[in-house]
Structure formats: C-alpha cells, structure tokens
Amino acid sequence: MTTTRPGPGTATPAADANGAKPAPKVVKKALGEVDSRFGTAGFLKRNLNKVFPDHWSFMLGEIALYSFVILLLTGTFLTFFFRPGTNEVIYQGQYIPLRGLKMTEAFQSTLRISFDIRGGLIIRQIHHWAALLFMAAIVAHCCRIFFTGAFRKPRETNWLIGVGLISLGLLEGFAGYSLPDDLLSGTGLRIAYGIVESIPVVGSYLGSFVFGGQFPGPDFIPRLFTIHILLVPGILLALITAHMLIMWHQKHTQWPAEHRTNTNVVGAPFYPAFMAKTGGFFFATFAVTAALSALVQINPVWLYGPYNPTQVGAGSQPDFYIGWLEGSLRMMPNFETHVAGHTISWNVLIPAVVLPGVLFTAMALYPFLEAWVTRDYSAHNICDRPRNRPGRTALGVAVLTELGILLLAGGNDVLADRFEVSLYATTWIFRVAFIVAPPIAFMLTRRICLGLQHRDAHSALHGYETGRIVMLADGEFIEVESALPDEAVARMGLEYRQGPPPALEPLVDDHGVRSRRRHNPIERVRGRIGAYLYEPDAQPHTNGHANGHADGHAGELTEDSGDHELNAGE
Amino acid sequence: MTDHSADNPYAPPPEDTTRATSAGTVATAEAHPASDHNPVRPPIIERITRPQDADPRRANRAERAIALAFLISAAGTVAFIVSYLAVPSLNNLHDVHVSNLLLGLSLTVSLAGLAFGIIGWVKWLMPAHELVQERHELAAADADLETAAQVVMAGLEETGLARRSLLKSTLGLALGLFALPAVLLLRDLGPLPRKTLSTTQWKAGLLLLNAETGLPVRLGDLEIGSFTTVLPAKADDMNEEDLSKAPVLLIRLEPGLNKPAAGRENWAYQDHVAYSKICTHVGCPIGLYQKQSHKLLCPCHQSTFDVPRACKVVFGPAARALPQLPISVNSSGEFIATASFDQPVGPSFWERS
Amino acid sequence: MTRRSTTAAGQPRRVRRSRLRRRLAGYAVIVGSLAGVGTVYSFVTAAPGVAAAGDPTQSVLQGKSLYLQGCSSCHGLAAEGGTDGPSLVGVGAAAVDFQVSTGRMPVRQQEAEARRKPNSYTPDEIANLAAYVASLGSGPAVPADSQYTPGSDADMALGGTLFRTNCSACHNFVGAGGALAYGKSAPSLSKATDKQMYEAMVTGPGTMPLFGDRQLTPDQKRDIISYVKGVKSTPDPGGFNLGRVGAVPEGLVAWLAGIGALALFAMWIGARARRAT
DSSP states (O other), X not given: OOOOOOSTTOOOOOOOTTSSOOOOHHHHHHHHHHHHHHOOHHHHHHHTTOEEOOOGGGGHHHHHHHHHHHHHHHHHHHHTTOOOOOSEEEXXXXXXXXXXXXEEHHHHHHHHHHHTSTTHHHHHHXXXXXXXXXXXXXXXXXXXXXXXXXXXXXXXXXXXXXXXXXXXXXXXXHHHHXXXXXXXXXXXXXXXXXXXXXXTTTHHHHHHHHHTSSSSOTTHHHHHHHIIIIIHHHHHHHHHHHHHHHHHHHOOOBOOOTTOOTTEEEEEEIIIIIHHHHHHHHHHHHHHHHHHHHHXXXXXXXHHOBOOTTOOOSSOOOOHHHHHHHHHHHHSOOOOEEETTEEEOHHHHIIIIIHHHHHHHHXXXXXXXXXXXXXXXXXXXXXXXXXXXXXXXXXXXXXXXXHHHHHHHHTHHHHHHHHTOOHHHHHHHHHHHHHHHHHHHHHHHHHHHHHHHHHHHHHHHHOEEEEEEEEOTTSOEEEEEEOOOHHHHHHHTGGGSOOSOOOOOOSBOTTSOBXXXXXXXXXXXXXXXXXXXXXXXXXXXXXXXXXXXXXXXXXXXXXXXXXXXXXXXX | OOTTOTTOTTSOOOOOTTOXXXXXXXXXXXXXXXXXXXXXSOOEEEOOOXXXXXXXXXXXXXXXXXXXXXXXXXXXXXXXXXXXXXXXXXXXXXXXXXXXXXXXXXXXXXXHHHHHHHHHIIIIISOOOEEEEEOOOSSOOHHHHHHHHHHHHHHHHHHTTXXXXXXXXXXXXXXXXXXXXXXXXXXXXXXXXXXXXXXXSOOTTOBOEETTTOOBOBTTSSOTTBEEEEESSOGGGSOHHHHTTOOEEEEEOOTTOOOOOXXXXXXXXXXXXXXXXXXXXXXXXXXXXXTTTTEEEOTTTOOEEEGGGTTEEEESSOOSOOOBOOEEEOTTSBEEESSOOSSOOSSOOTTOO | OOOOSBOTTSOBHHHHHHHHHHHHHHHHHHHHXXXXXXXXXXXXXXXXXXXXXXXXXXXXXXXXXXXXXXXXHHHOTTSOOOSSSOOXXXXXXXHHHHHHHTTOSSOSSOOSSOOOOOOSSOHHHHHHHHHHHHHHSOOOOOOOHHHHSOOTTOOHHHHHHHHHHHTHHHHOTTSOOEEOSTTOEEOOSTTOOHHHHHHHHHHOOTTOOBOOTTTSOHHHHHHHXXXXXXXXXXXXXXXXXXXXXXXXXXXXXXXXIIIHHHHHHHHHHHSOOOOOO
C-alpha cells in the first residue's frame, strides 16, 4: 500500500513493511548506536508517539515545573556570590543610607549581588519572582486537579506527591527569603522561633536544636542555606521527577468530549507537537518572569535594613504563600492555659501548628475519603467538570474561601491603612468571616453547580433558543429551538454527573436480620455525608436525552441540525 | 474492583460506540483511513484542516511570521550582550537601575520571541489532527498477578522468615536500633535550653543605657509622652541572643496616670515605667507607642498592651501582659534597674508557669 | 425704526426713561458706596500677616485675630480648650507651625485623627498664629534652619538605625506609613519637609510620642531627617516599587500579572484550531 505525504513538492518513494517511508540511513545508524547500548528503540517507538490531550488548564503544572527550572538556574548563579555568614562586617558599598553600618556577611553579600555585580540584581529578582510564580502555579494546579477529580484512582500517589511538593515549596521559599538576613525576614524567623517554642513538652528543645541555641543563634543562616540549596531542592527534584514519570506512565486525563472515553487519549503526539508546545511555554514562563523582574522591584532588602532584634517595621508581611499562616496568627483570640506549672499557648499552637497540620493532612487523605464516601473505587481518566460534582466543588470553594480570608487577614494592617478602615474592625471582620463565609460559600457554590447542571441537561434535551418565533395553525406562538450539535453535548459530560447515592443494603433484610454494616455508626456517618453531597434528581448514566421530561413538549417544534437526531419527549 | 459494577454509579460508563458523530462515522479507535496518514503514527480521530493547510501561501506567510519572531529573539539576545558590556561597572544606583531594566527587557524580548515563534510553529504549521491512542489497562491479567504473588511467596519461603521467628525478631531489633544513633547524632545541634529562656541580662543595679548611643538615660531626658529603648549594656558588647531578650521600653506617662499592680508600687519612678519590648505573642519587638491612648501596639499581629495598667493585653492574640522591669534612679540621676524581670520575657513556652 | 411717544402700556416714554435712569443711578450709588467703604476699610485695617519687621507684639496681635477667626470655635476664645479641641496653652510655636503648615489644622471635620491636606494659611499668617500661641505659655519654639536642615556631616546610616528603632514600627521601614489602633494611622513621610519632620519629633502631634532634645539630640534628629530624605530620593533599581509596602502588593502582582499572563498564553496555545472554510 502506498502512502502519499502532504506538502508541495515531496516525492513519494516506495514504502516499507510498515507502510511508511523508510528512514534515512544516518538516522537509523545514530539510533542504533544508542539502542545497542541501552535498548532504547522500543522505548522511543512507543513514547515518541505518546498522545497528550490539549487544554490550557493542563499547563498550570508546567508553569510550576518551568519556574522550578528557572529557580535552579538563577539560584546556582546566586550561590557563586552569596555568603551565608552571620559574622559582622561593616558595609562600605555604594548604598549610602547603609554605609558604615554593621551588618552580617549574608546581608552584605546580598547588597553586593544587587548593586555591584552586573546582572546580579536582575538574576536575584528573577529568582524571587520565579519563587512566587512557582508557589502560585502550584496552588492553581492543585485547584485544577482537585476540581476536576484528577486525584482519583489511579492517581492518588501523584496527589500525595503533590501535597509533599506544596509543603516543601513553602519551606523552601521561607528559607530562601530569610537568607539575606534583613529586618523583614529576620522578624519572620523570630516569629518562627516563637511558634516552635509554643509546642508543648518539646518546644523549647526543638527551638534550641533547630536554631542552634537561643534565637537567633550563630548557625541559623548557614543551616537555612544548606536546607535551601541542598536538602530541599534535592527532595523536590526527586519528587518532581517521580511526579512526571507517574503522569507519563499513567497518561494524562482529558475533558469529556467527542471521541474521548475513559480508555483512550485524544490529542497531539509528544514528538514533535507536544514537545514544541511545552518548550514554547517554558520560554513564555521565563519571559513573563524576566519581564516582571525588569519592571517591578521585589524584596528590596536595602530598604528594610539589616536584621536587628530590637527593631521592627510596620507592615511586616511574609511572602503570600506564608501569608495565610500570618493571617491565622493575627486573627486567633488569645487563649492560653496555665496548668500545673506549664503553659499551653493555644493562641500560637492552633493557628500556626494545628491549622496547617490539619489542612495538609486533610488534603493528603482527601482522595481516599472521597472514594470511601462515594463508594467509588474504579479508575477515572476523564476530568470532571466542576459543575458535575457539586459536593466536591462546593467543598473546594469553601476551603479556598477560608484560605483567602486568612490571606487577606495576613495583610490586615496594609488593608486598614490603604482603605482607611479601623484596624481592629478588620480583625473582627475577618474573625467573623472565618466562621461564617465558608458555609455560605459552600451552599452558594453547590446551588450554582446544580443550576448549571440543570441548564446543561435542559440544553441537551431541548436545544437552544434560536430567537425565531413561529405561529402555529391554532394561533399559538412558540419559539423554535435548535438541537445542540453532538459535539457540544459530548463536552457537557452529562454521563459523568454526580448521581444519587448507590443502593445500600436494607436496614433489615428479608429474613428479619439487621444489617451489621448499616447500623455501624461510621457507616451511618458515611451515608449521611454522601446523602448531602449527592444530587437526588440527576441520573448518572444517561446521555442527557432521557430525563423524564416527556410531558408538555409534545407540541414543540424542534429543528434538527445536520444528521443529528433529537426526539422530543424521548 | 470491577469497573462497571451495577451498584457503582460513579464508574465511567461503558464505551458508547453507537453514538453518532458529526462525520457520520463510528467513533472507535481503529485506524482512520486517509491518504496522508503515516501508519507509524497513532491513528487520526479527527482531521483538522486549517487555512494554512488548505492554502500553501498562508503556510508560507505563517513561516515568515515565525521566522520574524525568531529574529526578534536573536536581536533581544544581542541586545542583552550589548547591555551587559555597555555598563562596565556599576557606580551608583541609577546605573544599577538602567542595567537591570536593559538586561531584563532584552532578556524578555529574546525569550518572548522564542515563545511566540515556537508556539506559532506548532499552531500553524505542524499538523493539528487529533490523534487517538488506547490506554492500556494498568492492572495486569489475573494470571500474571497470581504469578507475581506466587513469586513473592516463593521468595519469602526461601528466606524462611515465616518459620524462624527468632531470626525475624532479632533482625527487627538490629535494624530498628539504627534509628537511635541517627537521632542521637542530632543531639549537639544545639545546647539544652535549661534556664536560658527564663532569664535575661538584666540584674539589680544595671544602668538603663540608650540602645543606640549606649549612654545612660537620666531623669528629665524623657518628656511626658516620650518613650525610648534601653539595654543593660552597650549593644556592641552584647551578643545577638541577649539582644533578642533584653530590650526594654522606658515610657514617661502623664502624672498620676500609672495604676501599678499590687506589689509593684515602687517599680515605677515618677511616672516612668519600664516594660519588656519583646511581645509575649511570638517575640516581635514592639516599638509602637500610641501616646494619646497610652497603648503599646505590636506591629506584627496587633497585640495591644495598656501601659498604665501594667501592660495587660486589651486586644490581639497575645495572652500575657508584658513583663515589667522595676526601675529607680541612682544618686547621679541615672535610671537603673532595681531587680531583674520577675518572669520570662517573650513568647510563652511549655516550662513557663 | 420709528419711535413712538408712548409705550405699549400707554405710559409716556419719557417718564419710563427717567424711572430707568433713577433705578440705574440707585444701583450706581450702592455699588459706589460699597466700593468706597471697602477701599477705605482696606486702607484702615492692616493686611493680614504683614507684621512690621522686628515688631513681635504686632505679630502676636495679628495672630490673635487670626486665631479668633479660625481656631477659637474648637479651641476656645482664650485657647483654653473645649470639647472639640485641646488647650493650646503651653503647646508652643513649633506645634502650631507643624499643624497648620501641613494643613491638619483647621480640621475639615471631627474624625479619629486630623490628616494632612493643602494648608489654608500663608507662611506669614502661620508665623503670626505661632507667635500668638507661643505667647500663651512656653513650649517648643519653631526650629531654625540650621537645626532642621541636615548638614554634609549628617550620618545617614546612623539616622537609619535610629529610624528603625524609634520610627519604623509606626511609619514603616522607609516612612511609607502604617495603620494604628483606634482609627488612627501613622502617615507617609513622602510630603513632609525637613522642618515638619523636626517639629513632629519635638512636639509629638496627635498620638505620636515626643522625642525631646535630651532624648534624641538635634544631631540625631538631623541624622534621621537625612535618612528619610536620602531614602526618599534613592532610585528604585529594581523597577516600579509598588509603594515600598512589602510583600502584599508583590503577591498580588505575581498572581494577577504573572499567572494571569501565563494563563492567557496557555489559552492561546490550547485554543481550537481555526478551520479552513
């Protein structure tokens, strides 16, 4: 069988057994050299063809990946010049407001990088902007995975790796911006020491061991340096590699659409199209980071001054990815217990230790909890549209609302100053919002999702309104509705909606025996949660055409588009 | 764990091979016969013909646009090199600013040129057909799973662990013990805290020295409504650890305003009071005194302390009042501490009563 | 056009014209006498704020009349204070110079704190007001140029340390301002002149504490002023400074500009291919 290739002016040589044009000898020889040593031909044959689905929301993780690459590159440059020393030096450089001042070598080397080394400031700013983009992209990517249910089997491990990546990224960023030992980040380290101190029983020991003594301790900058350039990047690199390999092996999820099923992947081949897209996106990420670094100043440590434990500045905030913890520290009421000669500082423990612990643990366990509540242990390769899973989407929005309130609360003094609101009023507003806003957000979101679902089902069944009014013979006016194309209906993913709860075994069976499982209190909780999250009216396995809406539509005139069929009252 | 059990409504629906498509053909994963499809590639499920595919002139125009983007990128790279070399040394902040701007913008142009060029190349020139590939079942066939399990069991049999419980327990002991040296090696990461969290450098008789100048503060130096930061020694002579616990705020209140707590009547001197500067929440130095309301406001988390009433907490997350330093004035008119703090300064910790 | 001897109303035109003239004459007399009185008045009363050189009594008197016009309604007829304003006895000239030259006084409305706004008095008027208040009781005097202008020997770095120990907790690291409790705020120092900064340190306006000369010597005050000025005039080498407020606007820019731009780019990459018609 001969195959003709597209494009003007190409000859059509004879095909080989595959049916494809034979490859040039030199390419085969090159591949052969590698293959005879590593056995790569089979790998290449399969993987260069690998199909990747195409949607912009799948590229959020790539922003994080490429930001990480940028961080590695710029970070390596910075390590050639940064000196993680806590020994005191006198600054004699060109920034006059600090000239003659005593400061640590860490701070001085940061000033040197910023002011004396060509390209130093742009690389330093790229490094910091890339760090912010890294964390922001991770959060956005995590939200995308959550709201589309891409954490379900078989991808729970990747979700766990992701939770690990978020927490490590947080630690890495905190360590990184604390290295220059300026007044702002030093204040943050003091707060960190205070948080560690508040841990019952072991707090004072932990603080002393981590910092090498009382605060600040002579070792804290060198230790942070090792953590920041060696330990955490190493673990991050390993986890990111595992994350990518697992995704490669399991293949990416895809949105519901025509031709897409749970057992196939539709999209572009890895080589060359996807490689090019992702390569181009790397350059785009780098370009946006470079643009920000050229135009917007970030972390101007010379304005903050060197760290001095007797000094502090108004408007001291950490970078945003720690900002939610700052907000929780500010909002917490001042509960403390004194018992038997010991103090438990709930006012520090709960917002700074318990809250993040609960959050990350809940995140890690979520895929398993959701599977347990919905009794769904099958593999899923199709993304959920958020509206089709109102319970999960509402929960996610409620948690994001909570975190958003904490983030805003972290900057409450800046907000109070900028918007001329009383400072204490902001504290109370955020305290109340912390309790009240997430349930409201949950209920609102769930209702909105259900509404959108119903609209989808309605459009799928009845089509869309064309705006053409027709008068029937008996004088009645109706609007002509046109059926949606199949492709649009397929994209609604109606068959993937969250349906009614699965049939449970009866409380008492035919022989009068009580069901042990059903009367188990845990099972009852499971059923209760599930019942609230389900939408009782939708059917899970329809194609959207048969929702029992036969009544009242007999007289309707519908227009068929193309060769697509849609029967009223089916 | 079957995928399509009847009582699991969340399992993906069975493949719907009967649904009509817009092209009128069945949507399966079989090869889509077409004259330009390369058989070594995955089959095409949807052909997409873009204007660039239909009209070679548009394709050439696209190529020229992409080439232009690459040329702009190259120009940006050259501009970067020129910007770097054109600034031989950075003499002042203005130079730094210009250098940062030029280097950053030229880098942006060179990267953005590549980004737009490569993406344009994919979007307009590379084939846009949708290809389809089967997901192979990740789980192995039952027989393979059984074999794997049998291999695992066979190996376990060979170790003899099942029978030899003595072996098992002593192995567990030997391996498990390794955790202890690993933890023990961390012992010298830092000294034991002992009493360090509970004590500061302040002692009876020490002068209150101005934190910047190191000079003693004299009675009359402070106006009514003034406050200053004092230390027990010159800052240069103190180490950082003591500097994070020792700062004290000396505040002069209006006459008669101070309401000393019981037993602290002589801790103030002629309306001058001294309190620890280190916030009892998580340790920020406070530094913010509102003269009219006589409150100390910590800028970190807004803990507010009422100075005339022994700095008790009136708002915010701090739970304890600021520790007070008893002061007096010596015969030369200089402020001195008459005792050390009666409680630990700074954030609370477990051992604090 | 023909002229009729009577108007439409039947009245003789001549009578009408003379009534009109009389009315106009009446207006002219009123305007003229007003102008005359005004002119006479302006010569009789001294122009406000113009005190003869070396005549402090005159300055105090003019200051008193200005005070009675603009300040007494809140601060009392003898500056003894009232429900709307504190007593000004013993406040000193420097406080008046600060408050009025920054436009804080007179307040536009009673609120938690008086804010800077365009000032309502000329420098001479302010000097007279200050002289009057100074005459009521002793308080800090208006500083001389040599006191508040940092010389070439001002130690900017020491000023920075002093600023970060005493001032930055309210005013932020570089004087960009910050929120305080009870509806008050520490203002940005971007518009403050050297003189105003010196006076603020000496008099402690509003809820700001005082820093007398025995606490912060005039040298140290000049160092602080030189630091604030130095930082204000320092260029931002990294680019747009986002108000020099810190990490809050930086995070906002990272999300909106950074992730926003990249999300848009990703949408472009993943956009549905245009079909040939």
